[in-house]
Structure formats: structure tokens, C-alpha cells
Amino acid sequence: MSESILKTEKLTKTYAMGKRKIPALSGVDLQVNKGEFIAIMGPSGSGKTTLLNVLGCLDTATSGTMTLNGIDVAKLPEKKLYSIRRNEIGFIFQTFNLFPYLNARENVELPMENTKKSKGERRKRARELLEMVGLSGREEHKPHRLSAGEQQRVAIARALANDPAIVLADEPTGNLDTENKHEIVRLLGRLNINQGTTIVMVTHDDQVASHTERILFLNDGKITREKQGLHLMKKKLICPHCGSRIQPTDVKCSSCRKKL
Amino acid sequence: MVIIALGFSMAIMISIPAGIVANQEATQSLTENFNNTMSNMQEQINKTATLIECRASSGQSMYPGAPSGRPPSGFGREEVFINETVGDEIRSIEGVKDVVPFLEKSSEETTSETINTPRGSFTISRPLYTITGVCLNSSFIDNYSVLPTNRTAGRNLCEGDSGVLLMSLNLTQYFGVAVGDTVQINGESFTVVGVYNSTGQGRTETRTVYMGLSDAQTITGETGNVSRFDVYADDASDVDGIAEVIQAAYSELSITTYKDRLSQLQTTQEMYDSTLKNAESTLDQTQTTATQEIGVAVVATSLIVLFVMLYTVRERTREIGTFKALGFSNWNVMTQFVLEGILISLMAGVVGIAIGTVAAPALSSLLLPHISLFGSSSQGRFRPVFGSPDSGTTGSQTAIASLNPQLMLLAFGAAVLLGALGSLYPAWRAARIKPAEAMRYE
Numbered sequence: 182m183s184e185s186i187l188k189t190e191k192l193t194k195t196y197a198m199g200k201r202k203i204p205a206l207s208g209v210d211l212q213v214n215k216g217e218f219i220a221i222m223g224p225s226g227s228g229k230t231t232l233l234n235v236l237g238c239l240d241t242a243t244s245g246t247m248t249l250n251g252i253d254v255a256k257l258p259e260k261k262l263y264s265i266r267r268n269e270i271g272f273i274f275q276t277f278n279l280f281p282y283l284n285a286r287e288n289v290e291l292p293m294e295n296t297k298k299s300k301g302e303r304r305k306r307a308r309e310l311l312e313m314v315g316l317s318g319r320e321e322h323k324p325h326r327l328s329a330g331e332q333q334r335v336a337i338a339r340a341l342a343n344d345p346a347i348v349l350a351d352e353p354t355g356n357l358d359t360e361n362k363h364e365i366v367r368l369l370g371r372l373n374i375n376q377g378t379t380i381v382m383v384t385h386d387d388q389v390a391s392h393t394e395r396i397l398f399l400n401d402g403k404i405t406r407e408k409q410g411l412h413l414m415k416k417k418l419i420c421p422h423c424g425s426r427i428q429p430t431d432v433k434c435s436s437c438r439k440k441l
Numbered sequence: 442m443v444i445i446a447l448g449f450s451m452a453i454m455i456s457i458p459a460g461i462v463a464n465q466e467a468t469q470s471l472t473e474n475f476n477n478t479m480s481n482m483q484e485q486i487n488k489t490a491t492l493i494e495c496r497a498s499s500g501q502s503m504y505p506g507a508p509s510g511r512p513p514s515g516f517g518r519e520e521v522f523i524n525e526t527v528g529d530e531i532r533s534i535e536g537v538k539d540v541v542p543f544l545e546k547s548s549e550e551t552t553s554e555t556i557n558t559p560r561g562s563f564t565i566s567r568p569l570y571t572i573t574g575v576c577l578n579s580s581f582i583d584n585y586s587v588l589p590t591n592r593t594a595g596r597n598l599c600e601g602d603s604g605v606l607l608m609s610l611n612l613t614q615y616f617g618v619a620v621g622d623t624v625q626i627n628g629e630s631f632t633v634v635g636v637y638n639s640t641g642q643g644r645t646e647t648r649t650v651y652m653g654l655s656d657a658q659t660i661t662g663e664t665g666n667v668s669r670f671d672v673y674a675d676d677a678s679d680v681d682g683i684a685e686v687i688q689a690a691y692s693e694l695s696i697t698t699y700k701d702r703l704s705q706l707q708t709t710q711e712m713y714d715s716t717l718k719n720a721e722s723t724l725d726q727t728q729t730t731a732t733q734e735i736g737v738a739v740v741a742t743s744l745i746v747l748f749v750m751l752y753t754v755r756e757r758t759r760e761i762g763t764f765k766a767l768g769f770s771n772w773n774v775m776t777q778f779v780l781e782g783i784l785i786s787l788m789a790g791v792v793g794i795a796i797g798t799v800a801a802p803a804l805s806s807l808l809l810p811h812i813s814l815f816g817s818s819s820q821g822r823f824r825p826v827f828g829s830p831d832s833g834t835t836g837s838q839t840a841i842a843s844l845n846p847q848l849m850l851l852a853f854g855a856a857v858l859l860g861a862l863g864s865l866y867p868a869w870r871a872a873r874i875k876p877a878e879a880m881r882y883e
Contacts, residue, residue, distance in 0.1 A: 259771070270768075274766075
């Protein structure tokens, strides 16, 4: 049976705008199992980003419970949340949020500061991660010398630095062209299959969402609908395009030659 | 820009202590100078307890405000002479041990000098040197200080010398002569037998030639005349009585005794004291001003750091949000920004030291009250009554501020402290930013 990594019950979040109270989340029940690749979709203002911020401990819920990797985080004070963010969560942002004055490797090493890893270990880990996202040889490049897609790969490597229980991605393809968009989604899919990384991704792009295995629809702060995505087929080692058998390490389907 | 502005306030902060230190040093050296002069004078007075100085005078002092001692030689001096037979008469007064006659007259040769004063500069013409005729009696030479003692070359004058002289070092340079050479004094040839050091305690110098009394009388045309008697009593207790008798008999003599000299010394001491008091009060005032100015500079520096860091924190809100999303604690963020503030003010410290090294004297003289206790007072009035005849007491000293390693170290310390102080609040603000809000911030 698959193991739950993130579970919320009746999660609510209300913003106070003067005297008016604006509900952003009104009772979200969500369970993410280990190794899942989930997309959250919904119109703007539906609470996607708020949900992701609460799930990522960047924001605290007004009420409800939330368990992350066995830890009850809903009531933790800010003082303790930072170590949860460091050790349990990897963030990927729409605008990449790389530090322009650090090179790719240093950006990836950054979350490993204040951990027990030695300098050498951090460097080795950063190199491995950059190789995993297909950026070997670009380690010493500053972000401005990398393309948008490459910058997002660095950000993905950075999110994985501390081996988080869950990766949260907020519109990771929102600032990318079509080609790079698909590259990034395929990269996330491969990481999910090959490394077993649990990923929750917010997007408003149907195509991007269809490459995940489960799509949740958020409306007015509630999950209203759920749908299966193509990724589930890949996980069952079936090509979603022609239905023939594939290998977990395949990049292209051997029968229809389409990219996986 | 910011760093240069910070650098300036740092430079001000370090230039002011530099200026104060310089002022303190100047005051201290002035005090030492005074004390030395005073003790020298006291010593001289003690040595000559039995001396009654009788100077031929017209009965009026040329210097109303000055102590009635010997006016500066050769400068605006009224030269009055008295017949030398008066000396023999004084000699016959009971209790008088010796009477030593002197003839002092300005040379015919003159020199013009430009004198700079705070009120402008003017040129005066003064005699080039003083001719002093000394009674070359070997017991006088041995027992009393009738000839200069600080000889640098040649021999002293001795009994029976004629056609020879003792010359001050500066005059040998002027004439271009050395021991054994011949020199023309008022048209007569003299052989230089000795040279003495002409430098007094201050920067003033004596320009005097010493020769036998009769030689001096001959070349100055004052045959049978002298300008001064040094009367020595048998015992110090007789001095007052003898002085009274002499004064009664010869009203044209201006008489100075141990007591007079002592009271002059006191007058001088009082003047020194008031000058020093002035100096000290100026110094106090300087320090008060300096404290205020340093305070302003410190506040300015901290404020600059504060605003720069507040701006930085605003500019980098998203970055701070990212830091927090990556698992950096509030403490991490705060120390990061405090360190950045310290770095900025350290750079400013370097700039400040650079500016300070170049501009410390200018800055400190611009910002501190001037100490004006030197200058005019040193030349005219503050002249020891005796000692080497013409020595001034103080050279005019200027307080020049300069940076030393301690001050530079201090500047770096101040930079670290103010950087930390100024960035504390912005860093705290940065630490308090909520990550979710920071990520929304554009």
C-alpha cells in the first residue's frame, strides 16, 4: 500500500483585509502519497498559490491539520518551520529565483549551508544534481549565461539538494517557451520515475498538467474534481502515445519514436 | 556614492581626535618649555643673589607694559651711558665687593628684517649686532658670568687681551670668518679668538661680539663711558641697603636687585600661568566641540548605514523570501544583513582613512576652534630677565593633526560598530519578513 507523505484535513486560510475577511482556502482535504506526481489546476484566485505556500510551510493555515512526513506542522511556530523547509521541502518557482551573483553550483549548494555536510560533500552533491538535470559542464556559469530552461533546471537541482520528502513547484513552466516547457515537465517526470521524487505542481496549463499522474482541480478554495493524467501510463511502463511497452530509463518510445 | 559619503563622516570622526591629540601635544610642549624656562631663571636668580644690576638709563622705560628689565638688545633701544668713574665711587660704598663695568652699544652696521605679525608684516631696520665691552680682569672672569660660557671654538678672552674678540656663531657665518681670522668692527681690525653658540632657548639668537672694555670704548667713541655696572655685595643681606644708597646717589641708574628679579620672575610666571590657563580652556572648549562633532558624525554614519540597509532590504525582499524558502532561519537572514552593513562601513572606513590621511589637518582646523596662544606673546613680552641675554622662551608652535596607527585601528573599530548598529534594525526587519508575503512582493 502506498505511504502518505502529505495529508491535510479541513485546511483553511483566511486573509484579513482591514475588517473584511477573505477566505483563500475553505477546507482542503488532500493526501499525497510517496512517489506521486500531482498537478493542481484552477482558475486564478482559486487559491492554488496559497495552498502551495501553506503546504510548503511558507505560510501558516488558519485552521485544519497538516502532516508532513509524519510531522504535524500546522501548529509549529515560525522558529521551527525553517528547518522543515530546509530538510523536508524543495521549492521550484515560476521566476526561478536563482541568486544572480552565485554560479550554478553555488546556487545548488546554498540550501546545504547550515547542514552537517562538509564543503566537499556539498560540492560533490551539487555536481551530481546538476548532472542529473543535464547541466554537466555548466556548473561554473552564472545564471545570466544560462537560458531560461537551463536556469529552471538549476532551480530543480537546488530543490533536490537536501533530499526533500516533497518537491513543490509553483508554475514551474510559466515563464518558459513551449519547447522548454515540455523539457522541464519531462525532466520532472523522469525524476519522479527514476528517483521516486514526490512532486506537487501548480499549473494552469492543461498540457503540462496532463503529463502528471493525478490532476486536482481547485475552485473557491476547495478541491472540486480529480482526474488521471498520462504519467500514470508511463509509470506502468506503457507509452502514452501508442500503448507499447517501454523501459523506465527510455527517453523515446522505441515503437512510435515520440518523446516520453 | 554612499561609500564616499560614509567615508567623509568617517574621516571627520578620525580627524577630530587627531586634531585634539595634536593640540594636547602642543600645549604639553608649551608647558614643558615654560617650566624649563622658569626653573632656569630661578636658578640664575639664586646664583646671583648678591648681584645689583645698575644700568644707565634716562629714567623712562621704553616698554610701558613690559617688566622693567633689560629691553631686547638692539631693538628700539635707547642707549644711555654713564662715566666709568661712577663705578669707583660705588666700589667705595661699604659692603660692596666688586663692581664690574660693561659697555654695550649697537654696531654701526644695520640690517633690515621683515617681521610677520597677525596684523600684517612690516620691515624694520635694526643694528646688526651689539658690541659688548667687558672689563677683562681675571678675577671678574673667573668669579662672575661676564662672558658667554657656551664656547664652540677658540679660547675665552683673558686679562690683557686687546685687539681680539669673541663672536657669536651666527655672526661668524655672516662675516664668513673663523677663529684666527680678522674682522672689521666699526672700522677697526680685530682678530677672532673664540666663537660661542648664539642660539638661545627659543628660536631667537644673540648677535654680540665681546671684547676688552677699553677696545670697545675706543671703537664706539664712548671713551670713559660704560652702560652698566654689575655690583656684587659681600653678603646677600646687604643688597637692599646698598641698592638704596646707589639709587639715592645716582638717580640716572636703573637698579635691579635679586628682589626685583624675583618679582619679575613672578610677573613672568603669572603671565605664563594665564597663558597656560587660556590654552587649557581653549583645549577644553575644543574637546567639547569635538565631542559634539564626533557625536554628529557617529549619528550621521549610523543613519546612512540604516537607510542604505533599509533600501537594500526593500530591494531584496524576494531574495529574502527565497532564502527563507530554502530553509534559512531568521537568525541566518539577520546576520547576513548585519554582516553586509559592517562590510559597507568597513569599505567606508578605508575610504575615510584615505581621505583622513590627506585631509586631517584641513578637516580638524576647519572643525575645531583654533588655539591662539603662541605667536605675538612669544616675541615681545615673554623674555627671561636673564639667562642667555636674548633668548625667547617659546617658539611659535602650530598644532598639526596627523593620523597614527591607533587612530586608524580606532576608525576600523568604529566602522564595525557603526555598521552593526546601523544595520541592526534593517536586518531585524528583513528577518521578520514573512516568506509567503516576500514571494508575492514584486
